Amino acid sequence: MFDVIKSDLEQLEETLLAAVTAPQELVTEIGTHLVTAGGKRIRPALSLLAAHGGKDFDLGRMLPLAAALELIHTASLVHDDVIDEADTRRGKPTANAKWGNQISILSGDFIFARAFRLIAEHDYGSYVSKRLAELVCNLSTGEILQDQQVYQASCDLEDYYDRISKKTADFLEICCELGGVVGGMESEDTKRLAVYGHSIGMAFQITDDLLDIMETSEQIGKPAGNDIRQGIVTLPVIRALTGSADAKELREIVTDPEMTDAMVEKALEIVKASDGVDFAQAKVDAYLVQAKKILPESLPGEIREAFVMVADFIGERNF
Amino acid sequence: MFDVIKSDLEQLEETLLAAVTAPQELVTEIGTHLVTAGGKRIRPALSLLAAHGGKDFDLGRMLPLAAALELIHTASLVHDDVIDEADTRRGKPTANAKWGNQISILSGDFIFARAFRLIAEHDYGSYVSKRLAELVCNLSTGEILQDQQVYQASCDLEDYYDRISKKTADFLEICCELGGVVGGMESEDTKRLAVYGHSIGMAFQITDDLLDIMETSEQIGKPAGNDIRQGIVTLPVIRALTGSADAKELREIVTDPEMTDAMVEKALEIVKASDGVDFAQAKVDAYLVQAKKILPESLPGEIREAFVMVADFIGERNF
Numbered sequence: 001m002f003d004v005i006k007s008d009l010e011q012l013e014e015t016l017l018a019a020v021t022a023p024q025e026l027v028t029e030i031g032t033h034l035v036t037a038g039g040k041r042i043r044p045a046l047s048l049l050a051a052h053g054g055k056d057f058d059l060g061r062m063l064p065l066a067a068a069l070e071l072i073h074t075a076s077l078v079h080d081d082v083i084d085e086a087d088t089r090r091g092k093p094t095a096n097a098k099w100g101n102q103i104s105i106l107s108g109d110f111i112f113a114r115a116f117r118l119i120a121e122h123d124y125g126s127y128v129s130k131r132l133a134e135l136v137c138n139l140s141t142g143e144i145l146q147d148q149q150v151y152q153a154s155c156d157l158e159d160y161y162d163r164i165s166k167k168t169a170d171f172l173e174i175c176c177e178l179g180g181v182v183g184g185m186e187s188e189d190t191k192r193l194a195v196y197g198h199s200i201g202m203a204f205q206i207t208d209d210l211l212d213i214m215e216t217s218e219q220i221g222k223p224a225g226n227d228i229r230q231g232i233v234t235l236p237v238i239r240a241l242t243g244s245a246d247a248k249e250l251r252e253i254v255t256d257p258e259m260t261d262a263m264v265e266k267a268l269e270i271v272k273a274s275d276g277v278d279f280a281q282a283k284v285d286a287y288l289v290q291a292k293k294i295l296p297e298s299l300p301g302e303i304r305e306a307f308v309m310v311a312d313f314i315g316e317r318n319f
Numbered sequence: 320m321f322d323v324i325k326s327d328l329e330q331l332e333e334t335l336l337a338a339v340t341a342p343q344e345l346v347t348e349i350g351t352h353l354v355t356a357g358g359k360r361i362r363p364a365l366s367l368l369a370a371h372g373g374k375d376f377d378l379g380r381m382l383p384l385a386a387a388l389e390l391i392h393t394a395s396l397v398h399d400d401v402i403d404e405a406d407t408r409r410g411k412p413t414a415n416a417k418w419g420n421q422i423s424i425l426s427g428d429f430i431f432a433r434a435f436r437l438i439a440e441h442d443y444g445s446y447v448s449k450r451l452a453e454l455v456c457n458l459s460t461g462e463i464l465q466d467q468q469v470y471q472a473s474c475d476l477e478d479y480y481d482r483i484s485k486k487t488a489d490f491l492e493i494c495c496e497l498g499g500v501v502g503g504m505e506s507e508d509t510k511r512l513a514v515y516g517h518s519i520g521m522a523f524q525i526t527d528d529l530l531d532i533m534e535t536s537e538q539i540g541k542p543a544g545n546d547i548r549q550g551i552v553t554l555p556v557i558r559a560l561t562g563s564a565d566a567k568e569l570r571e572i573v574t575d576p577e578m579t580d581a582m583v584e585k586a587l588e589i590v591k592a593s594d595g596v597d598f599a600q601a602k603v604d605a606y607l608v609q610a611k612k613i614l615p616e617s618l619p620g621e622i623r624e625a626f627v628m629v630a631d632f633i634g635e636r637n638f
Contacts, residue, residue: 026467027460079428083421102402102466105424106459109398109431113455116435120448129439129448136432140425141346147421148345 001309002041004302005048008059008066012044015067019114030099030107031114034074038090042310043069046172047179049306050193053299054183064118065182068132069175071115076139078108083143084230112136128178135174142166150231153254155238161202168208169201189296199291200311203284207317209234210280213271225264228254235283236276237267244274288315320628321360323621324367327378327385331363334386338433349418349426350433353393357409361629362388365491366498368625369512372618373502383437384501387451388494390434395458397427402462403549431455447497454493461485469550472573474557480521487527488520508615518610519630522603526636528553529599532590544583547573554602555595556586563593607634 002009020031044066051062080086081094082104088094095104119129142163149159176197180190212227213236227234233241233254241247241254253259253267271277288311295307321328339350363385370381399405400413401423407413414423438448465482473479495516499509531546532555546553552560552573560566560573572578572586590596607630614626 022456022460024460024464027463030463076428079424083424103463105398105402106463106466109395109427110456110459110463112428112431113452113459117449117452117456120445120452123445126439126442130436133432133436133439137341137429137436140429140432141341141343144346144349144422144425144429145343147425 001313002045002049002306004306005045005052008048008063009041009045011059012041012048012063012066012070015063016070019064019067019071019118020111022110027107027110030095030103031111033092033098034078034095034107034111035070037092039070039074041070043073043171043175046175046197046310047182049303049310050176050179050185050190051183052303053189053193053296054180054185056182056184061122062179062182064122065124065128065178068115068118069178071111071118072132072136072139073171075108075111075115076136078104078111080143082108083147124178124182128181131174131178135171138166138170146232151255151257152231153233153241153251155233155241157238160233160235160238164202164205164209165198168205169198172201172204173198185296186298189298192294192296195294196291196307196311199287199294200314203287203291203311203314204317206235206280206284206287207314210236210277210284211317213237213268213277225268228267229259229264231255231257235280236271236274239276239279240271240274244270244276246270246273284315288312320632321364321368321625323625324364324371327367327382328360328364330378331360331367331382331385331389334382335389338383338386338390338437339430341429346426346429349414349422350430352411352417353397353414353426353430354389356411358389358393360389362392362490362494365494365516365629366501368622368629369495369498369504369509370502371622372508372512372615373499373504375501375503380441381498381501383441384443384447384497387434387437388497390430390437391451391455391458392490394427394430394434395455397423397430399462401427402466443497443501447500450493450497454490457485457489465551470574470576471550472552472560472570474552474560476557479552479554479557483521483524483528484517487524488517491520491523492517504615505617508617511613511615514613515610515626515630518606518613519633522606522610522630522633523636525554525599525603525606526633529555529596529603530636532556532587532596544587547586548578548583550574550576554599555590555593558595558598559590559593563589563595565589565592603634607631 016035017032020035021028047066047069048062051057077089078095081089082096082101086094087097095107119132146163173194177190177194180193209227212224212234215224228237231254237254240250244250250267250270253263291311292308295304335354336351339354340347366385366388367381370376396408397414400408401415401420405413406416414426438451461482492513496509496513499512528546531543531553534543547556556573559569563569569586569589572582610630611627614623
């Protein structure tokens with residue numbers, strides 16, 4: 001999917017490792033564990049692809065920005081894992097499982113700060129710094145809102161879309177946008193690419209929510225129905241809560257912080273029997289159609305193709 | 320002490336409140352609680368005083384920087400309180416006591432990000448952004464190192480000074496330095512003021528460590544011997560560990576994660592009976608003499624006087 005930027009991504013690994021290297025051995029060890037824990041590099045890849053579409057592409061200039069985007073993602077996952085008390089992520093032990101919560105909170109702070117240091121060192125200008133700071137604001141407020149709404153089974157779709165925007169779509173949007181800005185893309189085309197990023201981000205997050213409903217524990221690497229268990233209602237569940245004949249029973253389950261495994265199973269059953277999954281899948285498809293349609297005409301063929309492949313990949317996602 | 324910048328500090332409160340205002344009510348509520356929870360505003364005050372010493376003082380330009388410094392401090396305290404499981408700070412409930420760990424971690428992230436957004440919006444240039452990012456890196460690595468060393472009774476003075484530099488002295492140094500930079504102070508004078516900031520920071524932290532030994536629980540608002548209980552050895556303790564006749568017993572206590580209240584009392588007794596307190600107090604005095612001595616000649620009289628008063632205040636500190 002990212003063949004066209006394969007060598008860029010190889011160099012990115014070096015930039016990432018350098019960025020988490022500190023005079024203190026333990027800090028470097030934790031940072032290295034975190035940036036090599038199997039991230040798919042989707043965010044930096046999007047920024048690099050976007051930059052290739054501009055007239056001023058310069059890999060040396062782009063790498064620190066691409067690395068900062070991945071570091072912000074990494075730091076926010078470290079804090080999420082503390083919050084969710086997660087033991088593994090992508091099959092590897094989380095920082096909190098390995099070093100405890102205290103060090104994990106501090107390591108997340110350290111990685112956030114290293115991201116901002118990379119940006120400051122390379123002077124991308126006020127707009128880029130501001131967008132990145134806003135991104136971190138939104139990531140945290142999105143999580144705060146989610147945390148506040150657990151076990152409430154709120155069926156407000158606007159709230160749901162706002163939450164997944166903040167969590168995922170805004171992030172992918174910013175990756176595309178800032179890649180375009182730093183790569184010297186025309187402003188109109190950068191805007192189109194930003195919409196592309198937002199659309200695939202929405203599709204990505206809804207797919208993630210769908211996988212939590214559809215997959216078995218083995219496929220997904222964490223228990224299915226995890227969102228339900230945590231009191232988080234996602235699009236298929238919201239749909240079932242408003243349309244299913246068993247909506248009442250579903251609501252009773254998803255608002256019960258003490259729900260048992262059997263109740264989670266039952267909730268999954270009700271959602272699967274409703275049109276919630278089809279409804280969410282149709283949303284994903286619509287976002288992906290929109291994403292591909294809005295790609296700027298001016299993109300070089302192989303870059304455009306890569307963006308299309310990313311969208312198709314999200315559509316077929318079953319990892 | 321800060322009379323000469325009294326109206327600056329009043330306006331700072333507004334900048335701070337605006338900086339933590341978010342479209343989400345809960346986020347604003349938490350942010351407001353945190354920035355109004357009794358902070359002494361020492362960091363922004365130092366930056367404002369320094370800026371007054373420059374030829375380009377402009378309050379409107381300084382306020383966002385001063386606010387960012389206080390926000391970084393606030394965010395790091397929020398995460399510290401989660402880490403230490405603290406219930407109160409400055410007599411008010413901590414964020415973790417009020418909203419739980421999850422929301423507190425995210426609120427800390429949010430406040431860090433708002434600090435960086437303030438800086439990005441006002442375009443102080445790459446140097447200022449870089450120094451602030453480094454500051455957050457150091458705050459977190461300092462805490463990671465401290466966390467790693469607990470209950471080990473390490474008597475390495477270099478480690479101790481490095482740790483309190485990262486925790487406090489570097490921060491006060493940066494406040495003075497960046498105030499000077501943005502206020503248009505001569506580079507040589509800015510450097511002197513940075514050394515002043517570092518010196519009072521060292522004095523401030525050693526005094527804090529001394530208070531933990533000397534004060535009763537009522538005076539200090541938290542149990543005396545708190546550092547010992549948490550396995551953190553500070554300067555007076557390190558001194559006692561290397562010189563006291565009861566060093567062996569002291570070492571047995573401070574390396575025992577299961578120490579009882581009676582053992583903490585005994586440790587405090589041993590430290591007080593040693594020359595550790597006098598030794599640490601002499602260090603404080605030496606730092607403060609150095610700080611006052613290095614103040615730039617060029618400072619306007621009332622600004623210089625304020626800097627001297629800050630140093631004297633730290634020397635007399637008994638809060």
